[in-house]
Amino acid sequence: MQFFILVLELIGTVAFAISGTIVAIRKKMDIFGVMILAVVTACGGGLFRDMLLGELPPVLFKDSVYAGTASATALTMFIIISIHKKENKNVSDHKNQIQHLVLDKLLLTADSLGLGVFTSLGVSSAINAGFSQNMFFSVFLAVVTGVGGGLLRDIMSQEPPYIFVKHIYACASIIGAVLCFLLWNVAGKNLSMIISCLTVLIIRLLSAHFRWNLPRIS
Numbered sequence: 001m002q003f004f005i006l007v008l009e010l011i012g013t014v015a016f017a018i019s020g021t022i023v024a025i026r027k028k029m030d031i032f033g034v035m036i037l038a039v040v041t042a043c044g045g046g047l048f049r050d051m052l053l054g055e056l057p058p059v060l061f062k063d064s065v066y067a068g069t070a071s072a073t074a075l076t077m078f079i080i081i082s083i084h085k086k087e088n089k090n091v092s093d094h095k096n097q098i099q100h101l102v103l104d105k106l107l108l109t110a111d112s113l114g115l116g117v118f119t120s121l122g123v124s125s126a127i128n129a130g131f132s133q134n135m136f137f138s139v140f141l142a143v144v145t146g147v148g149g150g151l152l153r154d155i156m157s158q159e160p161p162y163i164f165v166k167h168i169y170a171c172a173s174i175i176g177a178v179l180c181f182l183l184w185n186v187a188g189k190n191l192s193m194i195i196s197c198l199t200v201l202i203i204r205l206l207s208a209h210f211r212w213n214l215p216r217i218s
Contacts, residue, residue: 004190005124008197009046012117013066016042017073018110020153022103024074027157031078037153038074039067044149045118052141053129108208111150111162112172116200119146119173120193123180135181142177143170146200168207171214176200 020041024034043060050058060066084099122142131137147163147170154161163170180196187195206212 004193005121008117008121008193009066010069012114012121013042013069014073015110015117016045016114016149017070018077019107019114019150020070021074021077022107022110023153023157023159025078025081026103031075034078035071035074037156038077039070040156041149041153042070042073042114043067044152045122045145045147046149048148049122049125049141049145052144053125108205112201112204112208113197115146115150115169115173115204116176116197118149119143119176119200120180120196122146123177123184123196124189124193127181127184132184135178138181139174139177142180143173146173146177168203168212168214172200172203172207175203 017038020038024037047058119142122145126138126141176196176199180192183192
């Protein structure tokens with residue numbers, strides 16, 4: 001179980017770090033800003049989770065593997081994108097649009113995967129902390145864990161937070177968390193977390209493709 005959780009955490013960390021890196025680069029941040037935003041995006045949700053559970057200091061500061069993984073991901077992405085931009089400085093507007101679209105797709109996929117992974121990890125943390133009979137708190141903790149990093153990323157980059165404006169975001173996390181909690185003792189821990197993660201990912205991708213949004217006043 002511990003190895004499975006570690007793998008999920010690292011997958012989610014890399015995914016959210018990629019999304020943080022792309023946002024930071026688009027905001028013209030330097031390499032330090034890029035790495036900071038990547039770490040905040042990847043580890044922010046876990047930070048909120050640990051504070052709610054009273055786990056101090058948070059895991060982020062007790063185990064450097066998460067911040068290190070996020071930093072390494074950001075540095076790698078920064079170098080790749082920087083080299084790619086230099087090699088394609090004089091490309092046509094059409095190719096620039098294609099490159100922009102590719103980054104958009106990568107941002108959406110990475111952010112959705114990170115949301116799904118950390119939502120399921122939030123349920124796991126709540127249940128392991130003794131809240132297996134408290135569905136409300138488990139789902140609340142899962143959603144905070146899932147959206148926390150992205151919320152901090154958007155605030156720091158002066159963007160309207162995804163959870164308030166972008167398609168189905170927090171609602172996807174809520175659905176995934178409820179599903180994970182209900183399946184925990186039926187399908188088993190690992191399978192329930194995988195199903196939850198995939199559910200969130202699929203809902204996010206479908207909502208972006210079909211432009212599903214919650215009602216709003218224009």
